[in-house]
Amino acid sequence: MALLDGLAARLREIVGAESVITDPAELATYDCDGLTYHRATPGVVVLPDTTEQIAAIVRACAGAGVPYVARGSGTGLSGGALPRTDGVLIVTSRMRRVLEVDAANQRAVVEPGVINLDVTRAARPYGYYFAPDPSSQQVCSIGGNVAENSGGAHCLKYGFTVNHVLACEVVTPDGEIVELTEGPGYDLLGAFVGSEGTLGITTKVTVRLTRLPESVRTLLAGFDSMERAGAAVSAIIADGVVPAAIEMMDALSIEAAEAAVSCGYPPGAGAVLIVELDGPAPEVDVQFERVKELCAEAFELRVAADDVERGLIWRGRKSAFAAVGRISPDYIVQDGVIPRTTLPQVLARIDAISREHGVRVANVFHAGDGNLHPLVLFDGAEAGAGERAEEVSGRILDLCIEHGGSITGEHGVGIDKARHMPRMFTGEDLDTMQMVRCAFDPAGLCNPGKIYPTPRLCGEAPGRRKGVHPLVGSGKADLF
Numbered sequence: 001m002a003l004l005d006g007l008a009a010r011l012r013e014i015v016g017a018e019s020v021i022t023d024p025a026e027l028a029t030y031d032c033d034g035l036t037y038h039r040a041t042p043g044v045v046v047l048p049d050t051t052e053q054i055a056a057i058v059r060a061c062a063g064a065g066v067p068y069v070a071r072g073s074g075t076g077l078s079g080g081a082l083p084r085t086d087g088v089l090i091v092t093s094r095m096r097r098v099l100e101v102d103a104a105n106q107r108a109v110v111e112p113g114v115i116n117l118d119v120t121r122a123a124r125p126y127g128y129y130f131a132p133d134p135s136s137q138q139v140c141s142i143g144g145n146v147a148e149n150s151g152g153a154h155c156l157k158y159g160f161t162v163n164h165v166l167a168c169e170v171v172t173p174d175g176e177i178v179e180l181t182e183g184p185g186y187d188l189l190g191a192f193v194g195s196e197g198t199l200g201i202t203t204k205v206t207v208r209l210t211r212l213p214e215s216v217r218t219l220l221a222g223f224d225s226m227e228r229a230g231a232a233v234s235a236i237i238a239d240g241v242v243p244a245a246i247e248m249m250d251a252l253s254i255e256a257a258e259a260a261v262s263c264g265y266p267p268g269a270g271a272v273l274i275v276e277l278d279g280p281a282p283e284v285d286v287q288f289e290r291v292k293e294l295c296a297e298a299f300e301l302r303v304a305a306d307d308v309e310r311g312l313i314w315r316g317r318k319s320a321f322a323a324v325g326r327i328s329p330d331y332i333v334q335d336g337v338i339p340r341t342t343l344p345q346v347l348a349r350i351d352a353i354s355r356e357h358g359v360r361v362a363n364v365f366h367a368g369d370g371n372l373h374p375l376v377l378f379d380g381a382e383a384g385a386g387e388r389a390e391e392v393s394g395r396i397l398d399l400c401i402e403h404g405g406s407i408t409g410e411h412g413v414g415i416d417k418a419r420h421m422p423r424m425f426t427g428e429d430l431d432t433m434q435m436v437r438c439a440f441d442p443a444g445l446c447n448p449g450k451i452y453p454t455p456r457l458c459g460e461a462p463g464r465r466k467g468v469h470p471l472v473g474s475g476k477a478d479l480f
């Protein structure tokens, strides 16, 4: 495509020829993120080293009217970093410097491509860590965490990424470099965190550091059923204990984790709970005894004696998504939220949907905050299997909405759940959100096609709808 060829030449001037990829074989490396079911080969990939280069790239794209998508490590599970065949993929993986650890002020300043766990590695010698801990923390980037407002097992107590970001340097869609901070006026930083790469590209992030806890106690409880494990979760929360994490896995996900990492979870368990408490030692000790009492229905309770045993307990859970690859060639990692109290009904319905469609579903949860991760298993080589899995996945999201929950807890909407947005929000709600987007990106070039079902029908201006589009009115087109 001549337009992209011309743009690639300009990008080479900005970042150097070795940092622009146009070779089809190399481009294929970037054709999907963690949502592998959706693929698109990017038109051009560019690997900048600096904020100024990103600003120049964005200006070049804006000048040429070419869409672009930011990508960190590509581990996103909702297709947020799915490239455009007619666009540029801006990959931040070369921007991996921890620029400053300011322990006295409990903050660190990092480039967007820095790996989540590397922030903790840099802060630990000072007695601090970065609290948001997605299970992908060994590989995912801070830029991706900011864009998705990522969570993790310990976000029940410590909050999501948004609670740990103090400022973002951002390249806006017109190529300006701005600083979004907490402070008086509109909370633009709050709007930016979780905007899934649609409001600009973050090039530097100031994160909050959290003091390492004095004491951490972890237990693994094996239950014979999900119902019993779920009842223990409700009892713990009702008792007023706020664990750092409560994670639950069902029999199928235990089987997968066992096959992948031999985590040695209680054999024959219908469900396992991992409960972790942290904080001052005397408080943790008292609460830990109480949690053990509340898990009385467990047929096996294991308490981690040291960090090695703690690591072993967490290994099965942290590897759960990837582990499913051991028991199924393909799978969709779904992410929905329900009120904790509805867990038994929702699980029973997921089971019924799974049987009805003949599609296996493994369940892993951040049980404390009702964040489900159903893993919908299928074999992409089998005709129609992918479509059936998508159908099951969609029905599970409908179930979450029906029970007063949400279509995403932490993985974002991306391309995967855009079609479900109108089931959760009214047309007015969606228009209002799109107006925020238009305020940042009037030309609609920054990660278009994500979050919203159909941006607008062809020929419609961005902004509030002025009435029914003539094509919809005449029955020739549908809005999702």
Ligand SMILES: Cc1cc2nc3c(=O)[nH]c(=O)nc-3n(C[C@H](O)[C@H](O)[C@H](O)COP(=O)(O)OP(=O)(O)OC[C@H]3O[C@@H](n4cnc5c(N)ncnc54)[C@H](O)[C@@H]3O)c2cc1C
Pocket (backbone or CB within 6 Å): 033, 034, 069, 070, 071, 072, 073, 074, 075, 076, 077, 079, 080, 081, 092, 112, 133, 134, 135, 136, 139, 140, 141, 142, 143, 144, 145, 146, 147, 148, 149, 150, 151, 152, 153, 196, 197, 198, 200, 201, 202, 203, 321, 322, 410, 411, 447
């Ligand atoms: C095995 C596994 C386990 C996971 N566990 C969790 C979990 O526990 N909790 C959780 O929340 N998520 C989890 N995830 C999902 C994923 O790791 C997170 O969403 C993560 O934050 C994505 O980071 P990334 O660098 O891979 O981003 P990418 O996938 O590269 O991009 C994600 C989104 O961020 C945008 N983006 C990337 N960089 C920038 C930037 N600099 N500026 C603006 N936008 C940008 C992209 O356009 C895209 O929309 C898991 C994924 C996997 C594969």
